[in-house]
Amino acid sequence: MPSLTGHLRRTIAVAASFAFSSLAFTLSCTTPAHAAAVSDGVVKIGVLTDLSGVSSDNAGKGSVLAATMAIDDFSREHKVLGAPIELVSADSQGKTDTGATIAREWYDRGKVDMITDLTFSNVALAVDRIADEKKKIALVTGAGSSAISNEQCTAHSVQWMYDTxxxxxxxxxxxxxxxxxxxxxxxxxxxxxxxxxxxxxxxxxxxxxxxxxxxxxxxxxxxxxxxxxxxxxxxxxxxxxxxxxxxxxxxxxxxxxxxxxxxxxxxxxxxxxxxxxxxxxxxxxxxxxxxxxGFYWDQDDRSRAFAQRFHAQHKKMPTMMQAAVYSAVLNYLKAVQAAGTDEADAVMAKLKSMKIDDPVIRNGQIRADGKLVHDxxxxxxxxxxxxxxxxxxxxxxxxxxxxxxxxxxxxxxxxxxxx
The missing domain is CATH 3.40.50.2300 (Response regulator)
Incomplete structure (x- = not known):
C-alpha cells in the first residue's frame, strides 16, 4: 500500500471500550473538509472479522488489508463527498454476543456507517438485525448461511460473495x-x-x-x-x-x-x-x-493485477472472502458518491441499482432479497x-x-x- 503523505495519517490502536482484544486502525484526513451530506462529517467503515479463530487465515488481517486497498483505490486522499473515510477493525471471536456488542458500539457511538466481513453466520445474522434496527448497513462477505438473504433477510444488508x-x-x-x-x-x-x-x-x-x-x-x-x-x-x-x-x-x-x-x-x-x-x-x-x-486470483488480467498487489503486502493470495471485502468496500464508496449522501436507505437503493463489476466480481447484481448474484x-x-x-x-x-x-x-x- 502506498505510504500516506503530508496531511494523511494512519493510526493503529487497541479498542479500549471492549473487554476483549480487538484491533482498530483509522485512515483519516487532518483537513476538516466535511460535506454536509455526510453524517458526523465522516464515512466510517468497520471490518468485523476473525482475527484469532478457525477462519483467521481466510479473513482476518487479509480482510483488513483488502478494505484498505479498496479505500486507496477509490480515493488516494481517502475522502468521499469531501469527507474523510475512516476504517476500524475488530475480532468477533466467532461469538454472537461479542459480535453484537461491537456492532452496537460501532453504530451507536463509533460513527460507523457500514460493517463488513462478518466471517461467521451466527455473527452475521445478529449484526444484520442490529444494522436494520439502527438504519445502518451490513455487507456480509464472509458468512455463507443462505438464511442471511433468505428467511432472515433485512432491508439494510447484502450477502456479497456466496451462500451455501x-x-x-x-x-x-x-x-x-x-x-x-x-x-x-x-x-x-x-x-x-x-x-x-x-x-x-x-x-x-x-x-x-x-x-x-x-x-x-x-x-x-x-x-x-x-x-x-x-x-x-x-x-x-x-x-x-x-x-x-x-x-x-x-x-x-x-x-x-x-x-x-x-x-x-x-x-x-x-x-x-x-x-x-x-x-x-x-x-x-x-x-x-x-x-x-466466487473468486480465483488467476482468473483473468484484472483478478491477477489485484491479487498480485494484495500478495505483495500479505505474502498470500487473497481468498474469496478477502477479495469480497475489497469489492464490497469499493462499491459501497461508489454508491455513497453516486447517492450524494451516506444515509443508509439512499446508499442501499443506489447499490441495488448498480451493476457490480470490478477486479473481483463479474456480472453482479444485488437482488431484492439482498443477495449479490454473480458468476x-x-x-x-x-x-x-x-x-x-x-x-x-x-x-x-x-x-x-x-x-x-x-x-x-x-x-x-x-x-x-x-x-
Missing part, C-alpha cells in the same frame, strides 16, 4: 454428472455447517442422489479421526465436508493418514474450501478435488505436476452464470420479495 446454496448446487451437480450419487456429510456443528449440509442434501435428493448419512463435529476440532472412520465405513461414493477454515484443513490432512483421498474408493469434496486451505493441505493431499469458488467458478485442484508456482492451485473447469449458480428469486422466502 451456490456452493452446494454447483459442486453437487458436477459430481452427480460424474455418476457420484451417494454422499456422506462431515459437518461442523454451527449455523453455517448445518445450512450447508441442509442445502446440499436437498439439492442432491432433488437431482437423484442420496444421503448415506452424516455426522456433526464441534467447531475447531483437532482430532477428526472418528468422524472420518464413520464416513469411510459408510460406503458412500462422496465424503462431503460441510465445515470451514482449519476444520476443513485438518479433515483433509487426517483423511490422507487413512488413505481415503489416495485410496480412490471414495471422492473427497469440501463444499467450502478457500485457497489458503488448499495451500495448507498441499497438492498431494488435495489434488483432484472439485470445488466452487461463480467450478474449479479442480491441480496435481503437483500441473502446478507451475506456489499459488497455481486450480484449473477452472467452468464459469457458472449467476442465474444458474444461485437459487431463483422466485423460490426466495425473503419478506422483501413481492410474490
Amino acid at each position: 446454496y451456490a456452493l452446494a448446487n454447483s459442486t453437487s451437480q458436477a459430481l452427480l454428472r460424474r455418476g457420484l450419487k451417494s454422499w456422506y456429510f462431515i459437518t461442523a456443528d454451527y449455523a453455517f455447517g448445518q445450512a450447508l449440509e441442509k442445502d446440499a442434501s436437498e439439492i442432491l435428493t432433488r437431482q437423484g442422489g442420496k444421503v448415506a448419512g452424516s455426522v456433526k463435529h464441534p467447531v475447531n476440532s483437532p482430532d477428526l479421526s472418528s468422524y472420518l472412520l464413520r464416513a469411510q465405513t459408510s460406503g458412500a461414493q462422496v465424503i462431503a465436508l460441510a465445515n470451514s477454515g482449519t476444520d476443513t484443513l485438518n479433515t483433509v490432512k487426517q483423511a490422507a493418514q487413512f488413505n481415503i483421498v489416495q485410496g480412490g474408493k471414495q471422492v473427497f469434496t469440501p463444499l467450502l474450501s478457500l485457497i489458503t486451505e488448499i495451500h495448507g493441505m498441499g497438492l498431494k493431499n488435495a489434488q483432484g478435488m472439485i470445488l466452487t469458488n 461463480m467458478l467450478l474449479v479442480q485442484v491441480k496435481t503437483p505436476a500441473e502446478s507451475k508456482s506456489e499459488w497455481d492451485l486450480y484449473k477452472i473447469l467452468e464459469t457458472i452464470p449467476a442465474d444458474k449458480a444461485f437459487a431463483p428469486l422466485a423460490e426466495s422466502k425473503c419478506a422483501l420479495v413481492r410474490k
